[in-house]
Amino acid sequence: MTFKRVAAASVAALMVASPVMADLVFPSLSYRTGPFAAGGIPYADGFADYMTLLNERDGGIGGVAVQVPECETAYNTEKGVECYESTKGMGALAYNPLSTGITYQLIPKATADDIPLYTPGYGRTSAANGDVFSHVFNFPANYWNGASAAINHVLDLNGGDLKGKKIVLLHFNGAYGKEPIPTLTKLGEKHGYDLTTIPIDYPGQEQKAQWLQIRREKPDYVLFWGWGVMNQVAIQEAANIRYPMDQFIGVWWSGAEHDVKPAGEKATGYKAMTFHGVGSDYPVFGDLQKYVVDAGKAAGDGSNVGTVIYNRGVYAAMMLAEAAKNAQEIHGVADITSAQMRDGLEQLEITNARMAELGMEGFGPEFKVSCANHGGPGAIAIQQWDGAAGKWSLITDFSGSDMDVIQPLIDADSAAYAAENKIDPQCN
Amino acid sequence: MFYREAGDFKTSYRDDNQTFPIRLDRAGYWIVLFVAFCVIPFFVNDYWVNSIFAPFFIYAIAALGLNILTGYAGQVSLGTGGFMAVGAYACYKLMVAFPDINIVFHVLIAGGITAAVGVAFGLPSLRIKGFYLAVATLAAQFFLVWLFNKVAWFYNYSASGQINAPERTVFGIIVTGPNTEAWAKYMICLVFLVGVAWVARNLTRGMTGRKWMGIRDMDIAAEIIGVNPLMAKMSAFAVSSFFVGIAGALFFAVYLGAAEAGESFGITKSFLVLFMVIIGGLGSIFGSFAGAAFMVLMPVLLKNVLVGTMGWPTEIAAELEFIIVGGLIVIFLILEPHGLAQLWRLTKEKLRLWPFPH
Numbered sequence: 001m002t003f004k005r006v007a008a009a010s011v012a013a014l015m016v017a018s019p020v021m022a023d024l025v026f027p028s029l030s031y032r033t034g035p036f037a038a039g040g041i042p043y044a045d046g047f048a049d050y051m052t053l054l055n056e057r058d059g060g061i062g063g064v065a066v067q068v069p070e071c072e073t074a075y076n077t078e079k080g081v082e083c084y085e086s087t088k089g090m091g092a093l094a095y096n097p098l099s100t101g102i103t104y105q106l107i108p109k110a111t112a113d114d115i116p117l118y119t120p121g122y123g124r125t126s127a128a129n130g131d132v133f134s135h136v137f138n139f140p141a142n143y144w145n146g147a148s149a150a151i152n153h154v155l156d157l158n159g160g161d162l163k164g165k166k167i168v169l170l171h172f173n174g175a176y177g178k179e180p181i182p183t184l185t186k187l188g189e190k191h192g193y194d195l196t197t198i199p200i201d202y203p204g205q206e207q208k209a210q211w212l213q214i215r216r217e218k219p220d221y222v223l224f225w226g227w228g229v230m231n232q233v234a235i236q237e238a239a240n241i242r243y244p245m246d247q248f249i250g251v252w253w254s255g256a257e258h259d260v261k262p263a264g265e266k267a268t269g270y271k272a273m274t275f276h277g278v279g280s281d282y283p284v285f286g287d288l289q290k291y292v293v294d295a296g297k298a299a300g301d302g303s304n305v306g307t308v309i310y311n312r313g314v315y316a317a318m319m320l321a322e323a324a325k326n327a328q329e330i331h332g333v334a335d336i337t338s339a340q341m342r343d344g345l346e347q348l349e350i351t352n353a354r355m356a357e358l359g360m361e362g363f364g365p366e367f368k369v370s371c372a373n374h375g376g377p378g379a380i381a382i383q384q385w386d387g388a389a390g391k392w393s394l395i396t397d398f399s400g401s402d403m404d405v406i407q408p409l410i411d412a413d414s415a416a417y418a419a420e421n422k423i424d425p426q427c428n
Numbered sequence: 429m430f431y432r433e434a435g436d437f438k439t440s441y442r443d444d445n446q447t448f449p450i451r452l453d454r455a456g457y458w459i460v461l462f463v464a465f466c467v468i469p470f471f472v473n474d475y476w477v478n479s480i481f482a483p484f485f486i487y488a489i490a491a492l493g494l495n496i497l498t499g500y501a502g503q504v505s506l507g508t509g510g511f512m513a514v515g516a517y518a519c520y521k522l523m524v525a526f527p528d529i530n531i532v533f534h535v536l537i538a539g540g541i542t543a544a545v546g547v548a549f550g551l552p553s554l555r556i557k558g559f560y561l562a563v564a565t566l567a568a569q570f571f572l573v574w575l576f577n578k579v580a581w582f583y584n585y586s587a588s589g590q591i592n593a594p595e596r597t598v599f600g601i602i603v604t605g606p607n608t609e610a611w612a613k614y615m616i617c618l619v620f621l622v623g624v625a626w627v628a629r630n631l632t633r634g635m636t637g638r639k640w641m642g643i644r645d646m647d648i649a650a651e652i653i654g655v656n657p658l659m660a661k662m663s664a665f666a667v668s669s670f671f672v673g674i675a676g677a678l679f680f681a682v683y684l685g686a687a688e689a690g691e692s693f694g695i696t697k698s699f700l701v702l703f704m705v706i707i708g709g710l711g712s713i714f715g716s717f718a719g720a721a722f723m724v725l726m727p728v729l730l731k732n733v734l735v736g737t738m739g740w741p742t743e744i745a746a747e748l749e750f751i752i753v754g755g756l757i758v759i760f761l762i763l764e765p766h767g768l769a770q771l772w773r774l775t776k777e778k779l780r781l782w783p784f785p786h
Contacts, residue, residue, distance in 0.1 A: 032743030041743075072731075072742040077684060077691060082479040082728065089475065104590045104686045112606035125587065173577060173690055175588040182587050199577070202690055413587050420524070420594050421605070 023067040024060065024324055024336070026051065026317075027087035029097040034074040035203030036228030038258050039309050041300060043098055044070065046313025048299035049292045053284075054321055056291040061321055062328040064335055075228075077101050084109065093341040094118050094320055100176035103136075108421070111135040116342040118323075120316050121146075121252055121275055125179055126413035128375025130346065131425040133414065137345045139319075139376025140365055141275035143225075144409060146251050147180035148401035149273055149380035150223050151187050153249065156396075163192040168214055170234065171225040173199035180225060180251075182413075186405050204230030211237040224250040231259035235267050245269035249382070255392070256308040260385045268387035271395075273380050276315050276364045278392045280306025283359030284314070308392065315364060322358075323348050346371060365398055371427035375410075378403075431779040447629060464618055469611040477610040482683045484724045485617035486675050491704040491716035492628050493671030498702070499710035500632055501664035502644025503553050507546075507565035509697030510572030511669050513689050514542045515676025517582050520591045523604075523681065524584060531596040531603055531681065535620070539673040545572075546669020553661050557647075569698055576689035583688075590688050593681045604681045613682055620678060624671050629713050631667065640664050641711070672701075707757060709769025718768035726753050 030044035031037055051066045060066050069090060071083035080102035084095065094116045097103055103123035110117050111134060119127070119138045127136035155162060169184055171177030181197060188195040196217060198210050204226065211234075214222060222243065226234050231254045238248050246269040250259075255272020285306050293302035304310040327336045327344025336344070349368040355361050365379045379398040386393060417423070436451050438444045448454045472481065490508060497503050518538035523531065549568040553561050576582050583591050595605030602608050603616045631637050639660045642650030651657055680687045687693070700723060708719020727749050734745035764771050778785075 030742065033746045037743075070742045071735075072746040074746065077687075078483065081684065082731075085475040085478045086732075100588065101590075101688060101691050104588070104592070104688075105684060108592070108606035108685060175590050175688055175691075178589045179587060202694065409587075416586070417592075420592065422595070 023065045023091075025067045025069065025087075025091050025093055026320055027083070027090070027092045027095060028068050028070045029073050029080060029083045029087075029095065029099075029102065030070050031073050031075045031098070033072060034076075034228075035205070035230075036075045038228050038232075039253065039256065040075070040098065040228075042256070042258075042304040042307055042309040043313040043316075045298065045300035045304055046310035046315075047096065047317045048313075049288055049305075049310075050314045050317035051321070052292050052297050052299070053288055056295065056297065057287060061324045062334045066321070073097065073099065073102060075099050075101070077105050080105060088113060088115065091338075093324065093336065093338050094345070096120075096316055096320065098122065100124070100179065101174060104175055107133065107136055113338075114342070115338040116345050118316065118320055118345065120319065121312070122176065126410045126417065128373065129410050129414040130370070130374035131372050131414070131427045132418045132423055133374065134426045135342055137369065137374045139348075139369055139374060140367060141252075141378045141380055142375055143179040143251070144183040144406045145275075145375075145378030145380055145401040146273050147183040147223070148187060148406060149378075149382075149399070150249050150251075151184070151191065152399070152401065153271075153382050153396065154221055155191065165193040165221070166217060166219040167193050167195055168217065168219040168222045169195060169197045169225065170210060170214070170222055171197060171199055172204065172227055172230060173201045176227065176253075177225045180223075182409055183406060184223070186409065187402065190405060200226065200230055200234075203228065205233055207233050207237050211241055211243075214243065215241045220247065222248045224248065224254050226250065226254045230254075231256075232262045235260055235263045235270060238270075239263045239266035246271060246384070249273070252308075252312070255383060255385075257390075257392070258307075260387070261390075263387075265387040267385055270385045271382050272385075272392075274308070274383050274394070275378075275380050275398075276311065277360075277362060278308065278311070278383055278394060280311075282361070282363055284318075284363075287359060288314070311363075315360075318358060318360065319348070319350075322350065322354070345369065346374070378406075431776070431782070433780070445633075447633075461622070464622075465615075469614055472610045472614050474610050477614045478683070479728055480725060481614050482617050484720055485621045486678050486683055487701065487704060487724050488717050488720040489621055489624050489678070490672050490675035490701045491708060491720045492624055492713065493668045493675060494701050495705045495708075495710065495712070495716045496628060496632070496640070496671065497664050497668035498705055499712065499715070500637060500644065501640035501661065501668075503550070503661060503664060504558060504562040505565040505668070506562050506695070506698045506702065507549060507568035507572070508672055508701040509693040509695060510569040511542050511546055511672040512676030512679060512697060513572050513576055513693035514545045514669075515539060515673030516680035516687055516693065517576055517591065517689070518542065518673070519677035519681050520593070521582070521584075523594060523596055527594070527596070530598055532598055532616075534596075535674055535677045535681070538677040539670040542673025542676065543666040543670040546665045546672070547662050550662060550665030550669075553665070554658060566695075566698075569695055573689045573693060576693075588688075590686055591680065592686045593684075596681070604685070606685065608682075616682055617678060620674060624674065625713060625717075628667075628671070632713070636663060644711075703757070707760060707767055709767030712767070712769035714772060715767050715769030718772070722756075722768065723753075726756070 028044055028047055031040035048068045051068045055065055071087055073080045073083050096118050100122050103119050117136045121141055123138050125142040125144045127133040127138050184195050248270055250272040252274050260267040260270055292298050323344040326348050327340045328334055330343055331340045352366050365377050367377045378401050381394050381398045382396045383392045384395045431452050448457055494508050497505050515538045518541040519534050522534040552564040583589050593604045601612050603612050639655045642655050643660045704719035704723045707722055709715025730749045734740045735742055
């Protein structure tokens, strides 16, 4: 028990010591360790670097400096809870935990604490229904958009007919990997393909059994919902059994440079979905290089600038910064609260003109968030890897998904959540 | 000088057999209980409850459960995570199916269901021991997690396989869900912990506990003097799983609020609880508390010191945490293979003689 007292005393001392900050605080619940660090590091770097850029170049957002305190979660929900509790007292304006499991954990907590959650391209898909999930925003795209976009791409390749085709969903056996299953099942009923789901358990360094099954079933397409070390292993295994790479389509979390590079040239042709542009040919990355990396203020070593996951971190940070600016304008105060931040997110409008001003013209779609729709347009493109050139290129345009199938699923899932937790609709 | 039996006269067998024979110990025990029940609840905030007290109390319950099985009855188990999952999913199904019933009963029934599952998976222990039994319980761990992932009925067919704890109350006070007050969360965990520890202590010093220890020390000899190995082993599995089930139910419903089988109750959880028991001390109630405190509080403390005070980058702090905690485990086990409880016991022995050792 003496140990506990020492621990308690030290923690108490630390909690008293941390001052209340007047800056705009966007905690980054990152993971730079563990099997998913390969994706966690560039994302956290991109997120922090963009906020640093705003501080260095523009003097913050609306004249108020931005702070990004980091907290290591290792993709573990218990540590995620600890991180949330330890950072929310700093005046956190929004959370972006980059983990579907932690998002599920935080949805009720953050809603009760009146702090918005921003989960672009991950988290609970049915949170797109803002009527029920007042504090959760997952624009510009979610997993069900992704599943539908992948099927649309496959439909295009097959002249619109998938009758009798075999499609395998190879997925992480956790909240994240299971999200697309309802949509793919429903789409299977609509288009007549056979869906087989093959789960990969955490952390996914060993996938011989899964790929043996794929080899036996000879599916026409493999859709892949993997993350971290799981991605590299899957692509390597696909190369080993000589599975045609252009029939292997990953979600946006399974389509980064570090995922395909270990398999070398054999990964050429691998496809992945994306909801934003690829490469570093956008002015904002020049600014990042100049003001952040060259100035020695980068969160990482600067080598990730322009890579897929880093760009996604930048994109997410940009959205939050725009929402904060929006909130400042709506409420007429520079030092906003988390409740005002929520309003900023809910009334956010991203236009092409604004994207051009930010140096990100064409990087992402134009859209407008509303009280009922927190999900954005769900426009998704397919990118393909070229092993020889060592880069991704977009092979389709950004296009929408099959909302006739997805919207009823979103409504049903969010209605079930609302009933379980007795939530009244917030939009009227 | 102050810490001694001399002068503390006992006039009945009952007094002679009490848990804390030394006056100072008794006083300390009542003071700790008083502080825990009547002082801390008025000062706790969300951070303290969610990061420190709730995980500490819940892991202490799980460690008590495993300590009964492994420490007292000598049956090695690697299925703790799976049994916690049984408690969590049972509690979830009960909470959703019977929303008007007091959550305390749900937790207790979830413990009962886990006890039944534990007994079923404990049956192999009648034929096999040691490492072989560990492998059998490992199978339980993998089977149970697979089951809760595979069968959608357990998670009410939710899209992602997550279970979410709805809001439930005890005497009108919310104890689960996001609107729980910090003190309510603290109190429900504390009440269960004190209850479980009290039952565990009294079981282990009575006939049941002596039978378990007989089986642990030499099963053939125990059988010869009249211990029924079937009853002893099955009761150990039942009581242990009951406690672990309660821990799992509280872990999901009160502490996390949302869980999924693979992530929250994987094999790492089984090892974590086993380490708590080994580091705390096998066959010791105090050891279960000490082990849980060490494994839960040490990483939080290190994180706060390294990142909060010294401002180190989070990833270096996280790696260093592993190194320091791992190193401390090795050092403890070399210096004192019987765990923190033995260190405590030795300290007390020395204190009795202080300041005049022979």
